[in-house]
Amino acid sequence: MGRCFSVSHSESLGFYVHIPFCKSRCSYCDFVSYTDFSDMEIYFNCLNKEIEMWSRLLGIRKIDTVYIGGGTPSDVPTVCLSKILSCIERSFCLIDPEITIEVNPDFSGFADLKNLGVNRLSMGxxxxxxxVLKAVRRRHSVFxxxxxxxxxxxxxxxxxxxFIVxxxxxxxxxxxxxxxxxxxxRPKHVSVYILEVHKEKEMNLKIDPDRTAIHHEILVSELEKLGYERYEISNFSLPGYRCKHNLKYWNNDDYIGVGVSSGGHIESKRYVNVSELQRYLELIEANEFAFEFFHHNDSFEELRExxxxxxxxxxxxxxxxxxxxxxxxxxxxxxxxxxxxxxxERDRLRMTEAGMDFSCSLLSEIIDKDTLLRVTGGE
Ligand code: SF4
Structure with a gap:
């Protein structure tokens, strides 16, 4: 794959690490995560190996955001997370990075995370x-x-x-x-996601989309009254606390993702790793990248994305x-x-407020292939 990427680039990258382990499963979960931790040690060895493979391929590129998500990263020993962060630090050039880690509300080892250099937490x-928490099998209480x-x-x-509405x-x-x-x-950042309706059958529970829309509207307007800026469809922050890592996704900037089911976008190449743990381990142990999907976008595809x-x-x-x-x-x-x-407006194209209230389906309609062919003259 080495010839697929050029190595001369000065733009800083984001770095995502997927930890696919959770001590228990929530009923609405769509993420790749396992409650069986027996492959945890080998998984972390493979993550290290994959990070080094990327470093050999791209050279010592600058990294300014690291996001460790999952799964539940706080469910694995902190020493494992420490090894991953050290490996990223050895293999790339970390420049004043925002380092976020997702934690479950039953976690307590915050001082240890701080000592690792983590400077942002995301708590579900x-x-x-x-x-509600009990109904969806979250294992924590409000207390x-x-x-x-x-x-x-x-x-x-x-x-x-x-939050999920x-x-x-x-x-x-x-x-x-x-x-x-x-x-x-007054957390510095709040995310409000809407439960996807296709979950209804799986969870064997009735979801009322009208009630959900009303609840969402109340949350959005009250958050704004509390001084939170809605800067993305589902994300709100106090001034100066937007999530730098997620902004890379939304700006379609470059980032590397490592681990099972992770994806990345580098110099117009988009990839997604395999989502099956054993396959991921086999490929990385054989010194191969674990791509399930790899595509070099042409300019039209890059525009759509x-x-x-x-x-x-x-x-x-x-x-x-x-x-x-x-x-x-x-x-x-x-x-x-x-x-x-x-x-x-001025130098930007944006959604109106009415547009923001629609879901991704509206975006799909706007960014429909025929629409874009028409406005790009078929380029
Ligand atoms: S904690 Fe997150 S990743 Fe784990 S089962 Fe629940 S929703 Fe899924």
Whole structure:
């Protein structure tokens, strides 16, 4: 694969590490994660190996964000996480990095994480309501979250709290309690995701999309009143605390992902690793990359990806960036096709507020292949 990537590039990369282990499974989970930890040691050896393979391929590139997600990274021994961070540090050039790790609210070893150089936490509360938490088999209570958050704040200033709207047994009261928690702790960053409706059957529970939409609307407007800036469809931050790593995804910038099911985007090449643990281990142990998908985007594909990701951001995307990818793009024509959802403002193309309230399905419609062929003159 070495010839697929050029090695001279000065732009800093993001780095994602997937830890596919959780002590228990939540009923709505879509992520690749295993409750059997028997391959954990070999998995971490393979992660190290994969990081070194990337370093040999790309050279010592600059990294300015590291995100360790999963799964539940806080469910594995901190020493394993330490080895991964040391390996990234040895293999690349870390420049004042934002280093985020996802933690479950039953975790307590925050000082150890801080000593590793972690400077941002992401904690999954999901709902400040024990009835809801129990229904979706989260293994923490609201009290566990409060205790963990208070311990975490002694070590970390920059904490994100994740919420999911649309979970079973959620009531108006749940949303009120979510907001009380946010108001009490004022985390620097809040993510609010909507439970995907296709989960309904799997969870054998009825989801009411209208009720979910009302709850989501209340959360969004109250967060804004509390001083949180909505900077992406699902993400809110206090000033100066946007997630730098996730901004790389939304700006379609370059990042490496390592581990089972991880993906990356480097110099217009997009890849996704295999999502089956044993296959991942076999490939990496044989000194091969674990790609399930690898594709070199042409400029049209790069444009589609950039629009799809960047229009999730409230500030949208720089016109200049789109014109760099496809110089002939006619953005006036694109906006004329979706006058209620898209707007050109100063040097940017962005969604209107009405557009932001629609889901990814609207984005898919806007970024439909025929639409883009029309506004790029078939380029
Ligand atoms: S903690 Fe996250 S990754 Fe693990 S089972 Fe629950 S939702 Fe899935």
């Amino acid at each position: 509360l999901q709902a400040a309501d024990d009835v 566990d979250f409060q205790r963990a958050y208070e311990r975490a704040s002694a070590c970390f200033d920059n904490v994100n709290v994740d 649309g979970l079973p047994y959620e009531s108006h009261e749940t949303i009120v309690k979510d907001l009380e928690i946010i108001e009490r702790y 950039t629009l799809f990701m960047s229009l999730r951001l409230c500030e949208g995307v720089k016109i200049e960036k789109l014109k760099e990818i496809v110089p002939k793009i006619n953005l006036n024509e694109l906006v004329a096709m979706f006058p209620d959802q898209l707007v050109l």
